[in-house]
Amino acid sequence: MSLRVGIDVGGTNTDAVLMDGLAVVAKIKTPTTPDVTGGITTALRHILDASGTPVSAVAGVMIGTTHFTNAVVERRRLEPTAAIRLGLPATLALPPMVDWPADLADALGRHVFLCHGGNEFDGRPIAPLDKGELERAATAIAEAGVSAIAISSVFSPVNPGMEEEAAAIVRAVVPDAYVTLSNEIGRVGLLERENAGILNACLRRLARETVAAFRRAIAEMGIAAPLYLTQNDGTLMSAGFAERFPVLTFASGPTNSMRGAAFLSGRLDAMVVDVGGTTSDVGALAHGFPREASVAVDIGGVRTNFRMPDVFSFGLGGGSLVSSDPLTIGPRSVGYRITEQALVFGGDTLTTTDIAVAAGVAEIGDPTRVAHLERPFVGAAMARIQEMSEAAVDRMKTSADAVPVIVVGGGSILIAKPIAGASEMVKPDHYEAANAVGAAIAQISGEVDRVYALAGTSRDAALDEAKAEASARAAAAGADPGSVQIVDVEDVPLAYLPGNATRIRVKAVGDLALSRHAQ
């Protein structure tokens, strides 16, 4: 027997499923604990006990988490972060974080440093690196008590040298610095790549703590199977990689729940509304996969250039705070503390779940504790919740025709009435665990990112070589070779290198071949 565990760690709940091939064998929803570990071990213990599965039969543990996206959306647990850009005298017109929402830039502290450096398209320096200038910047960063640093440099995807040199200078001054280099994350497009780097840097501490908690939970259960995290394109990455690049988990939550929703409902072309505890996501499925955004993707109002599902997130979830006079809902949420803080659970914070119970559309906790809420207020709040959901679906629809709407996620109790513009509204079995199912069915990828000299060969031959190698890497990482497909091909010519050099990136994905891991 070879099984895999899919876990979705949300701001409010931890969902887990145990899957045997295409069947959901066991599932559980349990509150996310402040230490993260507790919620995961509770969930793991439950699904293993319920199904009578020995830990040795588990072939892989796949975790999807919205932790990092939520931190950015809510502007919480973000570290003060310094952005150093090497580009002067160019790029001054649009300094780092120029188009960021003011509250997010404030949360990071606006430690922005424009320094000399960067490369021209052909490799010449725009200006030489100025060691003294960088040391002054680093000193200011150290004095501000900032240790998260993002370094970007003009044309670093084709020449990462200056970013690396600058990092060494900065590390010598800021002892406990952890540095994200933009060339490690993004591609050509300075502002977007730099944005991704800054977001990654401000999440590093949270990433270290969170991945450590994941590891602890697995170890406590005695599971020896590999731990993966799902990334934005729905494929898996190793836990160690995720620790360094938390930004790559962005939008993995929506990808998982949309793939899970398609898998569970059998509807391959539909809109999906995933209502969580803190936020809701709306996206469109095309042929069972999330429709990808074709241009820049906003995350918490910041423009990036990842390949990501085209998802609209808004601050509505089962734990969203509700206040009256004036009526507001979200974006702040009690998150995992819902079982202590919501009125129906004996707390003193009014949440959307309390509203749903008061309105009689959900039976959770103690309804007498919300009996005092005035009917008109409850009605107005329910109407606002419906309005927010319908506006989001409407925003993401790409045609005026009625389409199926699949509603998933634990917070979907909030949606009591059919969504306007839906041809049918589907709440599939296991709807509350769609994201965990999506994580469990995530695929394995293999990537090649290398500079090829085309002197003695053709572009087609180099591409074929890269594709074969990416496929082999996917298979080596555990993909079933028969299922491997090339999903992304990109080549960027490097005009300045001799021999007509080009940087080729190829990504191959395939289904995880579980039998190979089984004992």
Next chain:
Amino acid sequence: MRRITVEALDDIALGAAVLGTGGGGDPYIGKLMAQAALRRHGDVELIDPHELADDDLVVPTAMMGAPTVMVEKIPRGQEIVSAFQALEAHLGRPVRATMSIEAGGLNSTTPFTVAAELGIPLVDADTMGRAFPELQMCTPTLAGVTATPMAIADEKGNRAILQTIDNRWTETFARSLTVDMGCAAMIAIYPMTGRQVKETCVLGTMTVLEEIGKTIRRARLVHADPIEAVRAATDGFVIFRGKVTDIARRTETGFARGEAALAGTGDDAGQTLRVAFQNEFLVARTEDRVLATTPDLICMLDAETGEPITTESLRYGFRVAVLAMPGDGRWRTPAGLAVVGPGYFGYDIPYLPVEERMGAEGIGSDGPSSGSA
């Protein structure tokens, strides 16, 4: 005369991305720079070309270089004002207004920086009615207007004034300097009298851009098909729908050249479309048929959202609609085709207007007009 606000630049930039035909540079960067300038100095006055006196002096301003470079090496900001002031000083008399040379892409918005910083008006016109990759490819060239004297400036503070024997030479020298300046430079070029602007330029294009931008925005709001909205607003044709299966790129002599291959979907299933580009999309053809060529406009839009797609952001797997629109009538003359026809770009394809290539199937009840873009 009317005032252009920070908000209006959103629509202008979106419309400019459509007429950018895949090139013309990232309109996002151009828009951010122009909006920053407007926030510092206030709204910009847009004047109708007919408000110009015949002897007014107009100096268009622009960014020159490769689009793939411009998304990386963002300008310092002052170099465009520096180029403008260098040329004004060289000409020895005050300039009444600036103007765009290129309605497509980021050069639709770059002159707003000059207008805002110096407090001068912007003329509602351009010299292409779209985007083209070379400096002589401007309608004033066809009327014998010289591009020089022109000024070119970089972020390091270097400036040069060029005087050439014809506009082709202007392109050659300015391109060499641009490559030396890191493939991104700022220029002030085609100094013209008010009369020359009125007689030789494509008039009213800033307003056209704003209208196209508004059309797409409105279509999205009411969930109308944005592709159809753009087609109707531009007298264009939807020539292909498909998925990007390959993109070959190379950067040569300061240009992003290459070819995208698309596998057809829907009615075009089984067909392959190849779209060649040199900064802009120039030729679209299937295995057995040419569908559209320069100087008609070839645009790629996201099949569902209608978002214009530039050649540098084009990636494997994108689902797109390819539209073709008639270019300005002056480009369709033998003299115009000699400057921007398929032959000039190295394609051995005779030019036929897109409405003829589309034949009866394409000419619907609202067939194309005489062809001003």
